[in-house]
Amino acid sequence: xxxxxxxxxxxxxxxxxxxxxxxxxxxxxxxxxxxxxxxxxxxxxxxxxxxxxxxxxxxxxxxxxxxxxxxxxxxxxxxxxxxxxxxxxxxxxxxxxxxxxxxxxxxxxxxxxxxxxxxxxxxxxxxxxxxxxxxxxxxxxxxxxxxxxxxxxxxxxxxxxxxxx
Amino acid sequence: xxxxxxxxxxxxxxxxxxxxxxxxxxxxxxxxxxxxxxxxxxxxxxxxxxxxxxxxxxxxxxxxxxxxxxxxxxxxxxxxxxxxxxxxxxxxxxxxxxxxxxxxxxxxxxxxxxxxxxxxxxxxxxxxxxxxxxxxxxxxxxxxxxxxxxxxxxxxxxxxxxxxxxxxxxxxxxxxxxxxxxxxxxxxxxxxxxxxxxxxxxxxxxxxxxxxxxxxxxxxxxxxxxxxxxxxxxxxxxxxxxxxxxxxxxxxxxxxxxxxxxxxxxxxxxxxxxxxxxxxxxxxxxxxxxxxxxxxxxxxxxxxxxxxxxxxxxxxxxxxxxxxxxxxxxxxxxxxxxxxxxxxxxxxxxxxxxxxxxxxxxxxxxxxxxxxxxxxxxxxxxxxxxxxxxxxxxxxxxxxxxxxxxxxxxxxxxxxxxxxxxxxxxxxxxxxxxxxxxxxxxxxxxxxxxxxxxxxxxxxxxxxxxxxxxxxxxxxxxxxxxxxxxxxxxxxxxxxxxxxxxxxxxxxxxxxxxxxxxxxxxxxxxxxxxxxxxxxxxxxxxxxxxxxxxxxxxxxxxxxxxxxxxxxxxxxxxxxxxxxxxxxxxxxxxxxxxxxxxxxxxxxxxxxxxxxxxxxxxxxxxxxxxxxxxxxxxxxxxxxxxxxxxxxxxxxxxxxxxxxxxxxxxxxxxxxxxxxxxxxxxxxxxxxxxxxxxxxxxxxxxxxxxxxxxxxxxxxxxxxxxxxxxxxxxxxxxxxxxxxxxxxxx
Numbered sequence: 001x002x003x004x005x006x007x008x009x010x011x012x013x014x015x016x017x018x019x020x021x022x023x024x025x026x027x028x029x030x031x032x033x034x035x036x037x038x039x040x041x042x043x044x045x046x047x048x049x050x051x052x053x054x055x056x057x058x059x060x061x062x063x064x065x066x067x068x069x070x071x072x073x074x075x076x077x078x079x080x081x082x083x084x085x086x087x088x089x090x091x092x093x094x095x096x097x098x099x100x101x102x103x104x105x106x107x108x109x110x111x112x113x114x115x116x117x118x119x120x121x122x123x124x125x126x127x128x129x130x131x132x133x134x135x136x137x138x139x140x141x142x143x144x145x146x147x148x149x150x151x152x153x154x155x156x157x158x159x160x161x162x163x164x165x
Numbered sequence: 166x167x168x169x170x171x172x173x174x175x176x177x178x179x180x181x182x183x184x185x186x187x188x189x190x191x192x193x194x195x196x197x198x199x200x201x202x203x204x205x206x207x208x209x210x211x212x213x214x215x216x217x218x219x220x221x222x223x224x225x226x227x228x229x230x231x232x233x234x235x236x237x238x239x240x241x242x243x244x245x246x247x248x249x250x251x252x253x254x255x256x257x258x259x260x261x262x263x264x265x266x267x268x269x270x271x272x273x274x275x276x277x278x279x280x281x282x283x284x285x286x287x288x289x290x291x292x293x294x295x296x297x298x299x300x301x302x303x304x305x306x307x308x309x310x311x312x313x314x315x316x317x318x319x320x321x322x323x324x325x326x327x328x329x330x331x332x333x334x335x336x337x338x339x340x341x342x343x344x345x346x347x348x349x350x351x352x353x354x355x356x357x358x359x360x361x362x363x364x365x366x367x368x369x370x371x372x373x374x375x376x377x378x379x380x381x382x383x384x385x386x387x388x389x390x391x392x393x394x395x396x397x398x399x400x401x402x403x404x405x406x407x408x409x410x411x412x413x414x415x416x417x418x419x420x421x422x423x424x425x426x427x428x429x430x431x432x433x434x435x436x437x438x439x440x441x442x443x444x445x446x447x448x449x450x451x452x453x454x455x456x457x458x459x460x461x462x463x464x465x466x467x468x469x470x471x472x473x474x475x476x477x478x479x480x481x482x483x484x485x486x487x488x489x490x491x492x493x494x495x496x497x498x499x500x501x502x503x504x505x506x507x508x509x510x511x512x513x514x515x516x517x518x519x520x521x522x523x524x525x526x527x528x529x530x531x532x533x534x535x536x537x538x539x540x541x542x543x544x545x546x547x548x549x550x551x552x553x554x555x556x557x558x559x560x561x562x563x564x565x566x567x568x569x570x571x572x573x574x575x576x577x578x579x580x581x582x583x584x585x586x587x588x589x590x591x592x593x594x595x596x597x598x599x600x601x602x603x604x605x606x607x608x609x610x611x612x613x614x615x616x617x618x619x620x621x622x623x624x625x626x627x628x629x630x631x632x633x634x635x636x637x638x639x640x641x642x643x644x645x646x647x648x649x650x651x652x653x654x655x656x657x658x659x660x661x662x663x664x665x666x667x668x669x670x671x672x673x674x675x676x677x678x679x680x681x682x683x684x685x686x687x688x689x690x691x692x693x694x695x696x697x698x699x700x701x702x703x704x705x706x707x708x709x710x711x712x713x714x715x716x717x718x719x720x721x722x723x724x725x726x727x728x729x730x731x732x733x734x735x736x737x738x739x740x741x742x743x744x745x746x747x748x749x750x751x752x753x754x755x756x757x758x759x760x761x762x763x764x765x766x767x768x769x770x771x772x773x774x775x776x777x778x779x780x781x782x783x784x785x786x787x788x789x790x791x792x793x794x795x796x797x798x799x800x801x802x803x804x805x806x807x808x809x810x811x812x813x814x815x816x817x818x819x820x821x822x823x824x825x826x827x828x829x830x831x832x833x834x835x836x837x838x839x840x841x842x843x844x845x846x847x848x849x850x851x852x853x854x855x856x857x858x859x860x861x862x863x864x865x866x867x868x869x870x871x872x873x874x875x876x877x878x879x880x881x882x883x884x885x886x887x888x889x890x891x892x893x894x895x896x897x898x899x900x901x902x903x904x905x906x907x908x909x910x911x
Contacts, residue, residue, distance in 0.1 A: 030285060032285060033285065037284060037285070040196070041283070041284055044198060045189070046189070046192060046193075046196035047188070047189015047190070048189070049193075049359070049360070049409070050195075050361070050439075051359045051360070051361070051442065051841075052442040052840065052841050053441060053442065054442065054840060054841070054842070056442075056840060056841040056842045057359065057442075057841050059359055086189065087187070087188065087189035088188065088189045088190075090187075090188070091188055097184070097187065097188070101187040101188065104183070104187050105179050105180060105183035105184065105187060106179060108179075108180060108183075108805050108806060108808070108809045110180070110183065110186050110187065110638075111410075111638030111639070111640075111809055111810075111813060112358070112359065112360070112407075112408060112409050112410040112411075112637055112638030113182070113185075113186030113187075113191050113407065113409065113638065114193065114358070114359040114360040114409030114410055115359045116186050116187055117187075117189045120187060135854075136850075138849075139849045139850045139852070140849075140850050142849045143848040143849045143850040143851075144848075145849070146359065146841060146846055146848060147359070147849075148357055148358055148359050148410045148412070148846055149359075149410055149638050149809075149813045150812055150813035150814070150815070150816025150817060150847065150852070151809060151812065151813065152812075152816065152847075152848075152849045152852040153812055153852060153853075153854060153855050154809060154812070155849065156849065
């Protein structure tokens with residue numbers, strides 16, 4: 001086995017500024033910390049899920065400056081100054097659900113719920129991208145988010161309903 | 166209950182845990198925080214069989230923040246004996262014991278646990294552990310062991326062995342004018358729930374622990390921990406209110422639980438162990454299965470003989486068994502039947518129950534063979550099935566408690582437009598694609614298990630339900646809430662359901678599609694008892710308008726108990742508690758299946774699945790464009806969540822038909838595609854509209870509620886229907902799942 005002695009960078013904790021769900025935060029992070037681990041482990045924002053840690057399942061999808069991103073593939077230090085929205089930030093502060101959250105419940109677009117935060121963030125990003133309107137287009141552009149419970153037809157119906165508004 | 170008002174039971178209702186799940190507030194096993202929580206990272210072996218000769222942990226231990234590295238050489242003594250590792254659903258044999266000794270039993274076996282102050286440190290240090298394994302010859306190829314496969318001598322509890330042969334299948338097959346005889350294979354699959362397995366063990370002090378585990382039955386984890394680690398039952402509480410998918414892989418305690426508990430007890434600190442996606446391929450899986458099927462018929466299509474023999478893999482240490490072939494004796498009327506099921510020992514981990522364990526494998530085989538027979542006979546596949554319809558369970562020689570399969574076939578065909586099907590293969594086209602229509606039937610047991618539940622009504626008129634079962638996404642929280650709200654005449658918002666906690670009334674593992682029947686019946690009984698208690702208190706109130714009423718004459722509605730004949734005359738349940746000076750009324754009941762009914766009747770759910778596929782002839786690309794699944798499953802409590810259960814099962818079946826395959830490299834004895842890019846589960850673009858029909862089916866025998874369960878039936882006939890549609894489209898019969906491009910264009 002090659003020598004994997006820990007690099008000197010171990011002690012190089014770097015300060016970054018992130019706006020997370022509207023709140024500005026100064027954070028000190030190790031350079032190898034992914035945005036996903038930062039959210040889940042350091043900030044306790046466990047709504048963002050870890051399904052594969054390899055960018056293959058979409059459970060960790062968050063919005064960075066409004067763009068949907070697999071947070072497991074992003075090192076936190078690369079996003080200094082960015083604005084991050086997680087599932088915890090989708091509803092209004094008064095608790096009113098985002099229309100997509102409500103549509104997901106109404107169409108039963110979730111079962112175990114583990115992929116759901118990623119699906120929701122991905123759907124918010126999708127709507128902003130503005131290139132998916134029909135069911136086949138939604139299916140195509142939501143295919144980075146795996147739902148093992150197989151709620152796909154309901155996920156598509158929920159997104160279609162909100163897009164139609 | 167009045168029939169004039171809409172009841173919650175039978176009506177579509179929004180999932181009561183929906184809000185928690187869409188806001189990210191639902192916490193799963195690996196997400197519970199604790200002060201000073203340590204993180205464990207598992208080091209996996211990569212040899213299929215052999216002996217650990219050395220583990221060098223020096224470099225890893227030198228990493229700042231590493232607390233301890235556990236291996237077989239230094240692990241704390243575990244008081245439990247060999248048999249104490251047996252959990253509630255263990256097959257015969259010796260369950261895998263993590264870090265037990267230097268023996269390597271399968272590739273991917275955990276060989277060390279690195280525990281550190283933070284996750285990043287544990288992961289990094291784990292990469293520095295150097296394990297030396299002396300390899301020994303291994304065998305993972307079922308084909309090579311096929312001849313030595315054997316009938317398992319000790320039967321697995323709850324798994325019916327094949328029934329005795331009926332008539333003389335060999336002679337009848339030989340004498341049949343029309344014969345189909347082929348081999349049908351299904352690849353090994355991994356469950357791949359979206360949430361990787363995780364356990365967070367909270368050290369409560371004084372030897373007591375609270376364990377947040379990904380498990381389909383908290384009692385199973387609890388009893389495993391107390392037996393293996395020799396802990397008093399009251400010192401261990403297991404909690405699992407949310408499970409991020411399981412599909413059977415959460416039935417048995419998995420090795421991360423053992424490792425997390427071991428470390429927490431040894432270090433007297435809270436410890437979390439989460440597995441990686443790659444490590445999700447290092448324990449249970451659906452065993453690859455080879456089916457040999459022979460079907461003989463007369464020219465008029467009457468079945469004369471069915472032979473079905475299956476061979477499947479198990480591990481070297483346990484004899485895993487599931488029901489693969491019995492279905493072939495259940496679906497059709499046939500006087501000559503021979504069914505056989507054998508297993509072979511592979512150097513892999515023990516297979517695990519996976520959504521409708523066994524059924525979609527055997528049903529793919531028999532329903533493909535019947536489809537082949539229909540083409541040979543030039544009889545419509547649906548008509549052939551209806552012409553051989555079994556009115557009774559010929560395996561057991563008993564009537565069915567209910568069986569609306571005929572109605573499912575007809576309603577499904579009608580919705581699908583089956584009558585417009587061109588019978589010849591390759592006869593339907595759309596642009597450059599061949600179009601194929603295929604169908605198959607499905608079957609699964611309708612089971613019920615002993616199950617307890619508690620219903621507590623408090624002075625504010627709110628009800629709390631409690632039982633230990635799990636809701637793995639199936640909708641159990643919601644349907645129990647519906648049942649109780651109807652029973653006591655409350656709004657669903659006034660009912661709270663608590664699940665997944667060993668401090669709650671006892672439940673079996675959640676699985677087998679028995680939870681709605683079992684937990685539902687228990688809640689029904691507890692609420693019934695509560696109604697009677699409430700009514701007695703109501704009658705005893707001063708000047709009670711119900712003083713002279715009998716229980717049959719009152720209704721529970723809108724938080725009140727009123728006379729049925731005069732709904733304004735009655736009392737509110739809040740007043741009843743106040744008048745009785747009670748802050749709560751609590752009732753607990755246990756529901757159990759009726760042994761007499763069970764002895765007299767066979768209980769099964771049924772389905773008829775119709776599939777449309779389009780196949781690009783040049784590229785071999787298959788798209789499933791339409792599915793109609795007509796399901797006969799007794800009473801449907803919540804059509805909204807019920808439909809989701811069926812859709813989910815169908816998607817699982819679609820994956821089995823076209824995508825899913827855990828590829829063993831027999832030279833290495835290892836599953837090679839251990840990630841979600843190379844193990845493809847259906848993605849959104851793979852899944853078409855799925856039309857679910859619930860056929861009216863009245864069953865007054867299955868259980869008090871008449872429900873039969875929905876978690877499994879959706880998958881059972883789906884792969885066969887898709888495979889049959891692909892034959893209809895292409896004229897090419899692929900008898901090996903998944904049907905990948907290479908098999909279509911070769």
